[in-house]
Amino acid sequence: MGRMTAEARRAEPPLTERQEARRRRILRAAAQLACRGGFEAVQMREVAEAAGVALGTLYRYFPSKIHLLVALMEDQLQDLRRALRRHPPTGDDAAGRVAETLMRAFRALQRDPHLADAMVRALTFADRGASAEVEAVSRLTTKIVLDAMGLAEPTQEQLSVVRVIEHTWHSALITWLSGRESIAQVGRDIETVCGLIGPRPAGTG
Amino acid sequence: MGRMTAEARRAEPPLTERQEARRRRILRAAAQLACRGGFEAVQMREVAEAAGVALGTLYRYFPSKIHLLVALMEDQLQDLRRALRRHPPTGDDAAGRVAETLMRAFRALQRDPHLADAMVRALTFADRGASAEVEAVSRLTTKIVLDAMGLAEPTQEQLSVVRVIEHTWHSALITWLSGRESIAQVGRDIETVCGLIGPRPAGTG
DNA sequence: CGCTAATCTGGAACAAGTTTCAGACTGGTG
DNA sequence: CACCAGTCTGAAACTTGTTCCAGATTAGCG
Numbered sequence: 076m077g078r079m080t081a082e083a084r085r086a087e088p089p090l091t092e093r094q095e096a097r098r099r100r101i102l103r104a105a106a107q108l109a110c111r112g113g114f115e116a117v118q119m120r121e122v123a124e125a126a127g128v129a130l131g132t133l134y135r136y137f138p139s140k141i142h143l144l145v146a147l148m149e150d151q152l153q154d155l156r157r158a159l160r161r162h163p164p165t166g167d168d169a170a171g172r173v174a175e176t177l178m179r180a181f182r183a184l185q186r187d188p189h190l191a192d193a194m195v196r197a198l199t200f201a202d203r204g205a206s207a208e209v210e211a212v213s214r215l216t217t218k219i220v221l222d223a224m225g226l227a228e229p230t231q232e233q234l235s236v237v238r239v240i241e242h243t244w245h246s247a248l249i250t251w252l253s254g255r256e257s258i259a260q261v262g263r264d265i266e267t268v269c270g271l272i273g274p275r276p277a278g279t280g
Numbered sequence: 281m282g283r284m285t286a287e288a289r290r291a292e293p294p295l296t297e298r299q300e301a302r303r304r305r306i307l308r309a310a311a312q313l314a315c316r317g318g319f320e321a322v323q324m325r326e327v328a329e330a331a332g333v334a335l336g337t338l339y340r341y342f343p344s345k346i347h348l349l350v351a352l353m354e355d356q357l358q359d360l361r362r363a364l365r366r367h368p369p370t371g372d373d374a375a376g377r378v379a380e381t382l383m384r385a386f387r388a389l390q391r392d393p394h395l396a397d398a399m400v401r402a403l404t405f406a407d408r409g410a411s412a413e414v415e416a417v418s419r420l421t422t423k424i425v426l427d428a429m430g431l432a433e434p435t436q437e438q439l440s441v442v443r444v445i446e447h448t449w450h451s452a453l454i455t456w457l458s459g460r461e462s463i464a465q466v467g468r469d470i471e472t473v474c475g476l477i478g479p480r481p482a483g484t485g
Numbered sequence: 486c487g488c489t490a491a492t493c494t495g496g497a498a499c500a501a502g503t504t505t506c507a508g509a510c511t512g513g514t515g
Numbered sequence: 516c517a518c519c520a521g522t523c524t525g526a527a528a529c530t531t532g533t534t535c536c537a538g539a540t541t542a543g544c545g
Contacts, residue, residue: 091542094492114407119532129494131535140532192407199454200405202319202397206458213460235472238461242451242469243444249404253411255418256443264447267440271476296512299522324502334524336505345502 098136100126102150105143106190113192117144138204144197145208151194152215155180159219169224170272176223177244177265181258188252195248216241224272236271243268303341305331307355310348311395318397322349343409349402350413356399357420360385364424374429375477381428382449382470386463393457400453421446429477441476448473 090098104125108117119140123133137143164172164179184191201209220237221229229237247264250256256264295303309330313322324345328338342348369377369384389396406414425442426434434442452469455461461469 093541097493115531118530129496130533131495132493134533135492138533196405196407199451200401201458202401203459206460209458210460213455231468232472235465235468238452238465239444239448239469239473242448242455242473246404246447246451247443249450250418250447253406253414254408255411255415260440260443263436263440264444267437267476268444268447268473271472298511302523320501323500334526335503336525337523339503340522343503 097126097128097132101128101133101136101143102147105147105193109144109147109190109193110187111189113189114144114196116189117193119143141197141201141205142208144193145201145205145212148194148198149208149212149215152212152219155183156215156219156222159222164223168272169226170269172223172225173220173240173272174266174269176219177240177269178262180219181248181261181265184248185258191248192252195245195252199245199249213241216244239271240268302331302333302337306333306338306341306348307352310352310398314349314352314395314398315392316394318394319349319401321394322398324348346402346406346410347413349398350406350410350417353399353403354413354417354420357417357424360388361420361424361427364427369428373477374431375474377428377430378425378445378477379471379474381424382445382474383467385424386453386466386470389453390463396453397457400450400457404450404454418446421449444476445473 101122104122105117108121108125117140119133120130122143123130126133128136133143137146159176159179164175166172166175184195198209198212217237220240221227224233224237226233243264247256247261251258251261306327309327310322312330313326322345324338325335327348328335331338333341338348342351364381364384369380371377371380389400403414403417422442425445426432429438429442431438448469452461452466456463456466
């Protein structure tokens with residue numbers, strides 16, 4: 076039983092080099108179009124053309140626009156995680172480090188609001204058909220937050236706190252992107268939700 | 281200056297009786313279709329037909345599918361608020377009352393997950409073009425939460441807490457709807473985020 | 486090399502949101 | 516009543532995500 080699970084989860088046979096290159100070209104093309112005009116500017120025909128693949132091929136690699144943009148977000152998050160490993164947050168308490176981490180991610184997104192729009196809207200609009208891919212992004216985000224907290228084996232309560240932080244993170248981004256919340260307010264929301272972590276330095280209690 | 285603001289905000293001339301009836305029929309038709317199959321089942325042509333109006337008329341009343349579904353959510357929230365006025369939450373402390381209120385709303389949504397799907401996905405997918413309408417929903421939600429807290433004049437910090445609660449609320453619904461979070465987890469998230477309110481009974485401190 | 490299965494291409498076709506428009510209808514006004 | 520402006524209808528057209536397919540290309544294999 077358990078033996079098949081890992082295989083079932085990744086049904087993809089390992090891509091050849093050309094295929095890996097195609098996948099990268101597609102993601103890069105999507106990112107470039109997203110930078111121009113956000114979610115709506117990422118048009119599947121244009122992505123295919125810019126990546127130099129046929130439309131049918133694009134859909135073989137990413138079964139929907141949502142899948143494509145969620146994969147793009149996963150890509151960017153992996154970059155972020157690498158950057159965070161090189162330069163971890165420096166605060167004394169867990170709450171401060173998580174807030175610093177999220178604010179750093181937020182600043183990265185601010186550099187390209189259109190790109191952020193495409194990725195975040197795709198993430199929250201995704202339906203059950205893309206839930207596996209969204210789940211992958213969520214796991215990555217959880218890891219990033221737990222890294223910042225310095226927790227290897229979180230309790231149930233801590234996991235719920237992390238989920239609430241992620242909820243706030245996603246939804247605050249959405250309200251920022253749609254112009255209903257300012258950058259400063261998003262910052263305040265992040266600080267506020269990190270208050271759930273508790274002010275005590277890691278290792279105490 | 282200030283005198284025109286109220287008028288500008290509601291540019292709609294007061295609808296005639298027939299027009300009000302049309303609007304209602306449209307909303308009801310949208311709700312019925314949403315109950316069948318969620319966001320994707322609400323097809324503008326079908327809404328128009330079920331409501332007995334031409335497609336162009338539908339678009340005159342609601343300039344996009346998103347606007348339509350967000351308006352539907354506002355409608356439902358007004359119902360909820362009326363129900364809450366009749367039977368307010370009974371807890372001793374503010375956090376408990378807010379949690380109770382949100383859990384009640386959540387149970388209402390569970391009665392029709394498809395309808396919830398249509399409304400909540402529309403709400404979080406809305407772009408700047410519908411931000412005024414989304415903002416109206418947000419104001420209503422804020423009022424409902426502040427009612428439960430028993431706060432008439434919240435401070436900056438309290439408003440940020442309310443925003444975080446709303447963020448968690450929306451995002452937790454999304455993860456529940458896409459099957460990535462269980463009902464129990466959503467409940468725990470709501471309890472957790474309400475912890476930000478502080479355990480003290482209203483009136484103390 | 487030659488074979489076979491899988492993949493990729495180009496392009497048509499389909500689905501659903503949105504726009505447009507000419508003509509019919511309605512409500513208020515002189 | 517006659518008229519005007521605004522509204523509604525019915526239908527076609529346009530856009531963009533998605534599907535489908537026949538033929539060309541590629542990859543792995545004997």
